[in-house]
Every structure is written in structure tokens, then in C-alpha cells.
Amino acid sequence: MRKIPVVAALVAVPLVALAAPATAGAAGTGNATVSILHAVPDLPVDVYANGNEVVGDFTPGTLTDPLQLPAGSYDLAVFPAGADPATAQPAISANDVTVPGGANITVVAHLSATGAPTLTPFVNSPADLAAGEAELTVRHTAAAPAVDVRAGGTAVLSGLTNPNEASVTVPAGTVSADVVLAGTSTVAIGPADLTLAEGAETIVYAWGSAEAGNLMLATQTINGDGSAPGGVPSGEAGLADGVSPWVAGAGVLLLAGAGATVLRARTRVTAGR
Amino acid sequence: MNPSWRREAVVALALAVTGLVLVLAWWSARPPADAGRVAAPATTAVAATPLPPTTPTAVEDPAAVGVPAPLVGTRSAAVPPPPVVLAPRSIDLPALEIAAPVLAVGVDEDGLLEIPRDGDDIGWYRWSAVPGGPGTSVFAGHVDTVEDGPGAFFALERAAPGDRVAVTLEDGSVREFAVTARESFPKQALPVDTVFRRGGPPQLVLVTCSGRFDERTRSYEENLVVTAEPVG
Structure with missing residues (x-):
């Protein structure tokens, strides 16, 4: 549930380019945290956001460190590594990708079910x-x-x-x-x-x-x-509550014993008269 | 007075005196309501240390600065090998004559910290820090158990600032700490987020039970929390 609204918003808009605040849409304010995962086999790439190179010589199976990006909409383009973005055709591109403020997103360059390179943003939550x-x-x-x-x-x-x-x-x-x-x-x-x-x-x-x-x-x-754990239940006998009540109990028993001894002795003395 | 009467009188007197001594000992040793609170500046030592913010790599807005942004770092996303965790094997507080084996524990079905059944064992919360690593490394032991009587942490309420704590890890290495604070909290008010702090400066936290014993619930009303900082 918590993931669906943002994912839906992102998928509804084509993907990736890291836009300037001036072009930021109504997606929210502040920075978003964005990581990029390269998951297209056999294709080293350079990743551009709004025309600027963000990741160079990005090899399959690697993940970028998290980027802090201003909220907004971005044009993303993925070129074969070393290609001139001015003349080459991007291997994958996605324009007007909405990046909401405060979100933590991973953009994945990967193959579709049928094997076509594509970009999918996922919200990490x-x-x-x-x-x-x-x-x-x-x-x-x-x-x-x-x-x-x-x-x-x-x-x-x-x-x-x-x-x-x-x-x-x-x-x-x-x-x-x-x-x-x-x-x-x-x-x-x-x-x-x-x-x-x-x-x-x-x-x-x-x-x-x-x-x-x-x-x-x-x-x-x-x-x-x-x-954190909800608590620490670390005692069950009561021995640490000052001196144990058992000690007092023993004392009471001994006092009772003393009383009984006296009583018995007196009885015997009386009987012996 | 015949000899038999005299002998019984002596026995009675001895029993009475012994009994009185025991009752008085129990009465005088009953802790006052604030027992366990100590002179050590527990609140400052136990105070939560804010986690250092994990600042993601900042990329300046390219359009604003008009130059290419610095390229972001990358790392392999391959499945990493399981991390090596050096679990503690034993804990020693020589000043209190505490020397106990340590078992890794989790949480029970009620979400409370698991405490080893054997009162002679100490539990190390497996999701807390390895002693000396970032965050708190939490050890808990019974103050007592019905089966075994006084537990491994029975003497913990006498911990004093400066007391040394040595933790031996499973690779045989020893991490040394010194007690900085001792404080008691009503169980419901145990600051679990401070006791079980993730990240931040390394700290050892030793927890047991203290305060008055509620015979009805068979549990103590307070937790005793001793904190220690790395030495050297």
C-alpha cells in the first residue's frame, strides 16, 4: 500500500533526467535520494541526467552511491559507454521523470520481460x-x-x-x-x-x-x-529485593521454634510438679 | 530448675536471637525506594547520542552551476558474503567477582529481550553492536532465578564508576571497558531506544532487574542499567 501511490506516479511519467529546481514540478520540495542500478547485461553505459553525465562507464551489476537530488522532474538518458551524447542515440531514455521530495528511489536500467532495455524507478520504503x-x-x-x-x-x-x-x-x-x-x-x-x-x-x-x-x-x-526490544525481564525470584524474604521467613520460623521450645519446657515443668 | 529445663531455655534463647537477627537483617537491608540510583552521572552517560547522519553523496544541481556534476561513486551489487560477526563469549567484572559465559539472544514472542534460562549465563542481544563497534552492545542477565537462586548479574547493583569490564569475543580477543554510570528505571520507563542505540559511539550496556519484587507478578519493578565506555 505504502509503495503504490509513488510508484504509480513515477511509472505514469516516463523516466529519468535530473532536473534543476527551476523546472521542478509540483512533486514536492526538498531533496530526494536516488540510487541507480545497472541491470542490463553486457552493456557498459554512461548515464546522463538533464544532459549532464552522472555515472560514467557504469558496468552491469553495479549500483551507484545514493545521490541527493532536488525534487523535480528529470530527463534521463543512458548511452553506451564513451558515446557522444550530442550525436549518439541513447540506449534507453526516459523524460520528465518525477522525483518527489523526501523520497528514496532506485532507478533500475534493466531488460523488460521480453528483453528490451528499459528504466524503472522503484520507491524504497x-x-x-x-x-x-x-x-x-x-x-x-x-x-x-x-x-x-x-x-x-x-x-x-x-x-x-x-x-x-x-x-x-x-x-x-x-x-x-x-x-x-x-x-x-x-x-x-x-x-x-x-x-x-x-x-x-x-x-x-x-x-x-x-x-x-x-x-x-x-x-x-x-x-x-x-x-528495540520492548523490555528486559531479568529476574524472577525476588532474591535481590534487599535481603531475601526467605531470610525473614527463616527468622520467623526460628522465633516460632523458640516459642514452641519454651512452651514445651513450661508444660513439662508444670507436669513435673 | 532441672537440667532439661535449662537446656531447653538455652535452645529457645538461641533460636529467638537467631530469628530476630534474621528478621532484622531482612528489614534493615530492604532497599529504600530509590535504591540502585547512584552518584554516577547516569543521565548524561546514558543520554541518547544522535546517530551521525548518513549523508548521501550530494550532487550539485548541474543546471545551476553550469558545469558537469561530479560523477557519483558505484559499487558491485552482487550478493555480499554474510558479514563476520564476532560474538562475545564471556564477560568479566573482576571488582564484583562476576565472570559469566555469554550466549547470543534475540527477542521472545512478546518482543522482550530473551534472557538465558540458566541464571549463570549472560545474554548478548545479537542485533546490538559487537562490543567496541558502533552503537550499544547490550548484555542482560538474571539477577536471580527460581531454579538457580542468585543470577550472574546479582552483584551488578554494586557496580561503581571505573570498574573494569572485559568482554572476550569468539576469536579470543578481549575488549576492555570501564563503568561510567549505573541507574535504575521503572520497567515501563526503560529508555529502550537509548539502551538499544543503533550506531554512534561504542558503548557497553549491562541490564538486569532491581527494585522491589512484586510477589504477585513474580517480577521486579525496575531495570538496573550499567553503562561502560571503551578503555584504551
């Missing part, structure tokens, strides 16, 4: 996680049919299609994960040991091409606020 939990988000950005994602042999996400994403909250830790063709146990990618950091959103991208036999996983981690 870690869930509210309880202590000990992690969020696993999987994004299907591969030229491949619908898939299921399994963790420890159990399907945790089902029927995911390009270019969609799905999330699940799981216990933090390292799991053996693989990607299978939807509804089957035919492994398409993996298995791989995935570390799902506590309190964070671990995003896994399935990318590449099934036809070319180069399906792969890429990962990105978005730190959330997480949660």
Missing part, C-alpha cells in the same frame, strides 16, 4: 519492523517469466512478474534463497546465502535474461529505524 525482524523485497527486473522466491526451501513470495516488486517481513538472519519459475521447483537463480539485516530492507533484484542464460541476483540494503 522500509516497513516498520519489530525488533529482530527484517524486510525482504524482491524486484523482478529480468527478461524472464513469473517467478517465486524461496527462502530455506519455502516460497515466501509468489508469482512475481517484471517489472514488479513484492515484500515480506521475516526474521533477520542469513537464509539460503533461490528463485524458481512460478509454481514450479525449477530453479532459475541461486541458491545464494542472503543476509537479511535486522531493522533494514534488503532489496534483491532478479536480473539478466533467461534466454541468454545469465540470470543473476543483485542486492541493495536500505536501513530503516528498526525497533
Whole structure:
């Protein structure tokens, strides 16, 4: 739910170029955090935003550091590495991509389900996680049919299609994960040991091409606020409440014993008279 | 008075005196309402340290400055190998004669910190910092258990500023700390976001129970929190 409105807004507008504040639309104010993932196999590229080179010689399977960009709308263009943007045709382009202020977005250059290079922006929004939990988000950005994602042999996400994403909250830790063709146990990618950091959103991208036999996983981690344990229940016997009540109890018993002894002695004395 | 009467009188007197001593000991040792609060400047030491903001690479607006923006850095997005976490294996507070094995623990079904069942063991919250790493590294142990009596942290309420704490990690290395503060909080008011602080300066936090024991709920009313800073 929380992801849909922004994603929809972004997808409705063609993608990427990093515009100046002067051209910023009504998408919001302030900066957005934008990362770019290169997930088109075999194609080193240069990425331009509003005509300026942002990433040079960007190789498949790499992710940029997060960029702070003013909210606004951007024209994005991806050229084969080293090409002159003034004369060359972009391999992928997307104009008037809306970047809302305050959002955390990953723009992914990837193949469509049918193998055409494309750009898809995803909104990164870690869930509210309880202590000990992690969020696993999987994004299907591969030229491949619908898939299921399994963790420890159990399907945790089902029927995911390009270019969609799905999330699940799981216990933090390292799991053996693989990607299978939807509804089957035919492994398409993996298995791989995935570390799902506590309190964070671990995003896994399935990318590449099934036809070319180069399906792969890429990962990105978005730190959330997480949660602390609710408390520390570390005592149950009451011994540390000053001196234990047992000590007082023992004292009372001894006093009673003394009383009984006296009583018994007196009785005997009386009887012996 | 025959000998038998005299002997019983002595026994009675001995029992009475011993009993009185025990009752008085219990009474006088009952902690006042603010027991456990110490002279140490706990509030400053425990105060939340704001996390250093993770500042993403800033790219100046190209159109505004009229020059190409600096290119952003990139990294491999391949699935990274699982991180190596050096879990603590034991904790020592020589001044209090505390020396206990440490187990990694998580949270229970109620979302509370798991405490090792054996009162002689100390739990290290596996999602807190490795001792000496950024953020708080949280250790908790029973002050007592029904089964085992006094627990590993029974003596923690006597911790004093300057007391050394040594934590041995699973690779055999030892991280040294010195106590800076000791403070008690009503359980409902335990500042969990401070105790379980993510990131920021390295700090050791030792937690157990203290305060009055509620016989009805079989639990203590307060948490005792001892903080320690890295030494050397």
C-alpha cells in the first residue's frame, strides 16, 4: 500500500533526467535520494541526467552511491559507454521523470520481460519492523517469466512478474534463497546465502535474461529505524529485593521454634510438679 | 530448675536471637525506594547520542552551476558474503567477582529481550553492536532465578564508576571497558531506544532487574542499567 501511490506516479511519467529546481514540478520540495542500478547485461553505459553525465562507464551489476537530488522532474538518458551524447542515440531514455521530495528511489536500467532495455524507478520504503525482524523485497527486473522466491526451501513470495516488486517481513538472519519459475521447483537463480539485516530492507533484484542464460541476483540494503526490544525481564525470584524474604521467613520460623521450645519446657515443668 | 529445663531455655534463647537477627537483617537491608540510583552521572552517560547522519553523496544541481556534476561513486551489487560477526563469549567484572559465559539472544514472542534460562549465563542481544563497534552492545542477565537462586548479574547493583569490564569475543580477543554510570528505571520507563542505540559511539550496556519484587507478578519493578565506555 505504502509503495503504490509513488510508484504509480513515477511509472505514469516516463523516466529519468535530473532536473534543476527551476523546472521542478509540483512533486514536492526538498531533496530526494536516488540510487541507480545497472541491470542490463553486457552493456557498459554512461548515464546522463538533464544532459549532464552522472555515472560514467557504469558496468552491469553495479549500483551507484545514493545521490541527493532536488525534487523535480528529470530527463534521463543512458548511452553506451564513451558515446557522444550530442550525436549518439541513447540506449534507453526516459523524460520528465518525477522525483518527489523526501523520497528514496532506485532507478533500475534493466531488460523488460521480453528483453528490451528499459528504466524503472522503484520507491524504497522500509516497513516498520519489530525488533529482530527484517524486510525482504524482491524486484523482478529480468527478461524472464513469473517467478517465486524461496527462502530455506519455502516460497515466501509468489508469482512475481517484471517489472514488479513484492515484500515480506521475516526474521533477520542469513537464509539460503533461490528463485524458481512460478509454481514450479525449477530453479532459475541461486541458491545464494542472503543476509537479511535486522531493522533494514534488503532489496534483491532478479536480473539478466533467461534466454541468454545469465540470470543473476543483485542486492541493495536500505536501513530503516528498526525497533528495540520492548523490555528486559531479568529476574524472577525476588532474591535481590534487599535481603531475601526467605531470610525473614527463616527468622520467623526460628522465633516460632523458640516459642514452641519454651512452651514445651513450661508444660513439662508444670507436669513435673 | 532441672537440667532439661535449662537446656531447653538455652535452645529457645538461641533460636529467638537467631530469628530476630534474621528478621532484622531482612528489614534493615530492604532497599529504600530509590535504591540502585547512584552518584554516577547516569543521565548524561546514558543520554541518547544522535546517530551521525548518513549523508548521501550530494550532487550539485548541474543546471545551476553550469558545469558537469561530479560523477557519483558505484559499487558491485552482487550478493555480499554474510558479514563476520564476532560474538562475545564471556564477560568479566573482576571488582564484583562476576565472570559469566555469554550466549547470543534475540527477542521472545512478546518482543522482550530473551534472557538465558540458566541464571549463570549472560545474554548478548545479537542485533546490538559487537562490543567496541558502533552503537550499544547490550548484555542482560538474571539477577536471580527460581531454579538457580542468585543470577550472574546479582552483584551488578554494586557496580561503581571505573570498574573494569572485559568482554572476550569468539576469536579470543578481549575488549576492555570501564563503568561510567549505573541507574535504575521503572520497567515501563526503560529508555529502550537509548539502551538499544543503533550506531554512534561504542558503548557497553549491562541490564538486569532491581527494585522491589512484586510477589504477585513474580517480577521486579525496575531495570538496573550499567553503562561502560571503551578503555584504551
